[in-house]
Amino acid sequence: MNLKELYQEIILDHGKNPRNLGKFDNYNKDAKGHNPLCGDDVHVYLRLNENKKVDDITFEGKGCAISMASASIMTEMVRGKEEIEVKEIITDFLKMIKEKDELNNNILKEDEKTKLMSLSGVKQYPMRVKCATLSWHTLSSALENSQEVVKTEK
Numbered sequence: 594m595n596l597k598e599l600y601q602e603i604i605l606d607h608g609k610n611p612r613n614l615g616k617f618d619n620y621n622k623d624a625k626g627h628n629p630l631c632g633d634d635v636h637v638y639l640r641l642n643e644n645k646k647v648d649d650i651t652f653e654g655k656g657c658a659i660s661m662a663s664a665s666i667m668t669e670m671v672r673g674k675e676e677i678e679v680k681e682i683i684t685d686f687l688k689m690i691k692e693k694d695e696l697n698n699n700i701l702k703e704d705e706k707t708k709l710m711s712l713s714g715v716k717q718y719p720m721r722v723k724c725a726t727l728s729w730h731t732l733s734s735a736l737e738n739s740q741e742v743v744k745t746e747k
């Protein structure tokens with residue numbers, strides 16, 4: 594299996610069977626995001642504990658396979674990480690999706706990076722980039738405790 598096939602397999606898997614789907618009771622941060630170009634909706638819930646670590650993170654949503662796979666993979670990447678690490682991962686991911694060829698953070702393990710890189714194929718498709726980044730912008734907003742709904746279009 595080549596890398597492209599591996600990436601496709603990861604996206605299909607997460608798109609069909611999203612991890613951490615649903616809402617949990619004692620979250621203390623959340624935000625909603627909407628991508629009108631594709632019709633993707635996400636609602637991200639997380640709990641930051643007293644040590645500023647992400648205890649738990651889940652999402653609710655509907656949309657295309659890319660948006661659901663990206664949200665699913667995102668929850669796996671940031672669970673158990675500290676807030677400051679989460680912010681670095683978000684920044685690194687957004688840069689990778691838009692302009693870079695690789696991830697540069699030292700937080701994620703190699704196999705985690707491979708999973709995240711599975712979304713790198715959307716780079717050539719500006720419409721798909723919005724699907725892939727929606728949940729990440731929404732997570733960022735949740736950490737800022739912004740009450741505004743994230744929109745990919747102004």
Ligand code: ZN
Pocket residue numbers: 628631632633656657658659660723724
């Ligand atoms: Zn989409």
